[in-house]
Amino acid sequence: MQSERPLKVLILAAEIVPFAKVGGLADVVGALPKALQALGHDVRLVMPRYRQVDPNRFHLQPILEAVPVSMGNYQVQVSVCRGEIGDHIPVYMIDAPRYFDRENIYGYTDDGERFILLCRAALETVQALNWSPDVVHCNDWHTGIVPNWMQTIYRDNAFFANTASVYTIHNLAYHGIFGYRLLEVAGVATNGFLYPQIAEFGNVVDIMGRGILFADTVTTVSERYAQEILTPTFGEKLDHLLRSRRDRLFGILNGIDYQEINPATDGYIHTQFDAQSLERRIENKVALQEQMHVPVREDVPLLAMISRLTDQKGFDLLGQIIQPLLAQGIQFVLLGIGDQHYHEMFQSLAARYPEQVAIFLTFNTELARRIYAGSDMFLMPSRFEPCGTSQMNAMRYGCVPIVRQVGGLADTVQEYDPSSGDGNGFVFKNYDPWEFFAAVVRAMALYRFKDIWRTLQQRGMEADHSWNASAKRYVEVYRNAIEYHGTNA
């Protein structure tokens, strides 16, 4: 059947594991392609060649030189090298030192230009390689201009005539807001601002909004978040636009990489284990307590957070309950990097409670795995959470999640119900310190009942959060977008 043919999918993203990662976006874009490939599709990726992407370590091969890329009224020459993920899935890296040979991935006044360049160079690259995609799958604001182009400057380009665009929102909080000049750089100034369709009031360009408006299909990373963002509370001023596109909006829960994230084979952790040999897990708790320089105590609940330190993640709620929890004797470990005021908050906490608290203000995959494997409970009191990956990682390692009932957290964690025995964690509803505190207290109470606790752990470990099911849904969405694109052409 014609519609069942394998698809050519071009995926664009600002971060991809293992090359560069700031948040969960990189995990998703590093894992989904492997699952798509396993279903028989031809997937290729494009990202910038940042300074931190070491050509030797990743065996990058130069493939294109001096590709001219138009940036409005000037041109930039880029070169392209090829890396790989999975089973020879190409990752084309745009090499443009003036834009990407920098200390960090984000946080520059010309971020708008930098990612316009990435997108334009991506489309030029596949043309130079004569590989015409069926779908261009864009992720977050960095690549949101592409659907806009597909309906403007690339509209009459025969090479992309059959290319449908899919735009995935990983985090609606980052819009990519810039001044008028960016429209000129992107070559789409003709229509000016798009208020009131998009929240481009105040005469600014909103790239996230443009992605949502122009894509053939819009997705986000959990079903619950797809509903939430239609409301003013979670819509980040784009709820109106999203409601107008609700028939083109789908929620697909992220998976995690079950090959990588696996306590039975993980080389980073002290002792490997699985759901049938949970008794071995304790070795990891001991090793973690040693690394934390806190007393090695099997019976003390060890609570963990691994997260970007931003307002989204609910650190102010944690700040309000952590001292009463410490007063009950718990231990707490934090791994993450982010906003300075949270660094300071945790530094002073660690200084006050050296026997109970250890903080690692960094990003470190090895340590993350040791924390998942060694701690008892995993906290995610997020204000909003499009999907969240850490709660799934934690469950896979037998660490029981305590989460707020939002977005992907609500879709993956269910409160333990003492009467039916169902559930895999602890959940609270409102963004409220008392509710959060109560959820932790319920968890600590159950923690004493080792058999039931073990059941909760096993349930988390045996749940299927692999990419298989979600990748199939993406394929459906891709086909659906292609059909929609065809009828709209």
Ligand code: GLC
């Ligand atoms: C963003 C969201 C997070 C999601 C991730 C991957 O980081 O905040 O909830 O899991 O993207 O989609």
